[in-house]
Structure formats: structure tokens, C-alpha cells
Amino acid sequence: MKQIDLKQDKPQGKPIQSHETFSFCCHSGLSCFNLCCRNLNLMLYPYDVLRLKNHLGISSDEFLDRHVDVVLRPSSFFPEVLLKMSETSEKTCPFLTDAGCSVYPDRPDACRTFPMEQGVMYNKGKEKEKFVYFFRPPDFCQGRFENAQWTPLAWIRDQDAEIYQKMTARWARVKSLFQCDPWQGQGPDCPRGKMAxxxxxxxxRFRDFVFQSTFLKRYPIKSDVLKRIRASDTELLKLGFEWIEFFIWGIASKNIRLKQRV
Ligand code: SF4
Ligand code: SF4
Structure with missing residues (x-):
């Protein structure tokens, strides 16, 4: 696992309020077409990995082996994954083709909302998160001179990014716990860290763990939830987030708590 210090730790650029608009349209007729899909520190969130590996029709293991670097920022005690750029001098995204993005329907959250960036804030003790938005096109981006106008929410809807936004916000809650060190000096490579x-x-692997180990004997998962996680990887991933909170931090949820002894 590499230690890294990314400059883009926090969203930067012009803050946009939810009622404000920005101009933007991206299309293949622009001189900058495809220029932004290279030499990126493209962080992949868990839901991004799920969608991409399903799009490519490969296993999670294969995806992680082939396409990511696992990194640790100084500000967090949980590793993150960065999409590996190609090893050419241009360091293009491995999914870039002359015609554009080859994984477009399942492109990562950051690509969907680009050139906007979003951050999530939580009020202590309150369940509801607050999103903050920034407009941050690179200098060479010509799309910002086009006529189409967007508010942040209209842009998210247009890019089919609502489910990504929900999953990223849910993951951000889990990640925020890892501003404290739970590993008792062993680091995130310890067995508990690897499980998380x-x-x-x-x-x-998480699906195998849930359905092929003693997991369901230890945790009383209700039948309707079981049905959902069998049918949907997204629901299974949400359960995974709850399980990390319980397994590492002892935070029980309505789905993940130990069976009562009778
Ligand atoms: S995933 Fe697609 S949109 Fe994102 S950087 Fe790669 S080619 Fe560009
Ligand atoms: S630089 Fe901007 S307009 Fe050009 S391809 Fe990238 S997002 Fe689209």
C-alpha cells in the first residue's frame, strides 16, 4: 500500500449554491474532447468499483489487481483506491477510446459530476448530510463556454448520478469514522483491516463471506433484507457499510447487530 499526499484532498474551485447555475456542455465537437481523461488522480469509491467491474464482466479480484493502486492518505486510517492510468507518456485513463469513454454508462462518480465536484458534510448527531458543490473545470475545458445552464441538482440528474451521490454520501459516513485509528498500532493491513x-x-468476496460463512448465524438478517441483498449488489454493498461500522467500531444498525442469546 502506498502512502500518498493528494493535492485534491478537499474539493476546490468556485463554490456553487444549489440555486446557482453554471454553463457547461461536453461534446465530441470541442477541441478539448478527451483531454480531461488523462493523468488523473481518479479516486474510486466502493460503488464505482462495483459498477465498473460489473460493466467489464470481471471479478472484483481481477478488477482490483488490474486497475487500481491501493493508497493511504496521511489524513485517514482507511485505504483508498486510485484508478491506474495507462503507462504511456500521456497516462490516459485505461477506459478512454477515440470515441470517448468506453465505460460511459458505469463511469465513476467523479467523471459523472465533472467539472463539478461535491463534498459531504455531517452535522454531529444529525442523520442528514449536506452537500456542497464546486465548479472546477480545468483551464483547457471549452465546455464551460457553451450555452447550456445547470444548477448542481439538475446536472446530477442529467448525468444519472443520483444513486452515485447517495452511495458516495453513505460511504463518506463510514470513511469519516476512520479519521481516528482503530487498528491499535497494527495498521490497516491487519486481518480486521483486510476484512473491512x-x-x-x-x-x-463479501457476498461469499455473507452467504458461505457463519455470517448469517451470527447476525439476524431479516428475510426481506436477505432477499434484497441476494438480488442486488448495491443493497449488499450497503449492508457491507453497516457491517464495517459494527465490526470495526461497534456501531449497531437495524440490520447488523448480534443475535440475542436466549
Ligand atoms: S472513466 Fe471514462 S470519463 Fe472517467 S476518466 Fe476514464 S474515460 Fe474519462
Ligand atoms: S475538457 Fe471539458 S468539455 Fe472538454 S472533454 Fe473534458 S469535460 Fe468535456
């Missing part, structure tokens, strides 16, 4: 990483980024 698996639940977040390796949905295939």
Missing part, C-alpha cells in the same frame, strides 16, 4: 477493505471494495 473487502466489505467495501470486493463485493464478490
Amino acid at each position: 477493505f473487502m466489505a467495501a471494495y470486493n463485493i464478490d
